[in-house]
Amino acid sequence: MRRNLLYGKVGIDFLDGFIHSTMNELLINDGADSSGLYGFYAARVSSRHGGILEYEEDLARYVLKHCSNRRIVEIGTGLGELPIILALNGLVTAGLEYEHRRLQAATAMRTRLANCFPEISKCYQLIDGAYPEALANTTWIGSDVTLLFTNVGAGWDTDRTGRAIDFFSHVGEVILELRMFGTVRENETDRSELFKRIATRAASSEYLPDLSPRMHFARFRF
Ligand SMILES: C[S@@+](CC[C@H](N)C(=O)[O-])C[C@H]1O[C@@H](n2cnc3c(N)ncnc32)[C@H](O)[C@@H]1O
Numbered sequence: 001m002r003r004n005l006l007y008g009k010v011g012i013d014f015l016d017g018f019i020h021s022t023m024n025e026l027l028i029n030d031g032a033d034s035s036g037l038y039g040f041y042a043a044r045v046s047s048r049h050g051g052i053l054e055y056e057e058d059l060a061r062y063v064l065k066h067c068s069n070r071r072i073v074e075i076g077t078g079l080g081e082l083p084i085i086l087a088l089n090g091l092v093t094a095g096l097e098y099e100h101r102r103l104q105a106a107t108a109m110r111t112r113l114a115n116c117f118p119e120i121s122k123c124y125q126l127i128d129g130a131y132p133e134a135l136a137n138t139t140w141i142g143s144d145v146t147l148l149f150t151n152v153g154a155g156w157d158t159d160r161t162g163r164a165i166d167f168f169s170h171v172g173e174v175i176l177e178l179r180m181f182g183t184v185r186e187n188e189t190d191r192s193e194l195f196k197r198i199a200t201r202a203a204s205s206e207y208l209p210d211l212s213p214r215m216h217f218a219r220f221r222f
Contacts, residue, residue, distance in 0.1 A: 027045055
């Protein structure tokens, strides 16, 4: 059975298979490192996890339900799975990525999708560069923009983390995973410190414990 997130839109199972098969093709053609998949995405293929992870589907469902009239940017988008799902379910989206080969793989994914779904060219854009500076001179700021952070536990230093949080005031809202924001926070005290640090600057803030099992999502409005 093909499951849809929204009736009449591109189904989640279809996209799971499509993204998985594109990853597999990139791996066959170029290998894990040259393709930009590296261990993170190569493992999805070898472990048969498919193209879309559970937390990505859960977050997509949440965003479609609660952020339906907003423009969405995923920071650290990797191959762009999340903005692709959202764009093919009616939202206007972008993915920001700073790793050159990853971005090339994301571009290949977008091109392959556009062959089947030409509308994706209008509603899904890739942005080359590092957050936050790469977003500053784009149209992807303003009160109608929601930033998503899923897994960017990439070892940011304190300066980048500070600038990342300062930048939130340029958009209307941020949904982020507290454990994997910039650096990995395994214990609850560290996650709660991050939540409070952002919440003091936000107009409102909430934990989203039911969004996805084992994840630590929170939502902040600015
Ligand atoms: C572990 S991958 C996760 C990809 C996808 N979001 C997911 O959850 O499956 C994290 C990605 O974020 C990118 N990234 C980390 N920090 C970034 C930054 N400051 N600006 C842009 N991209 C960043 C990395 O290059 C990497 O491709």
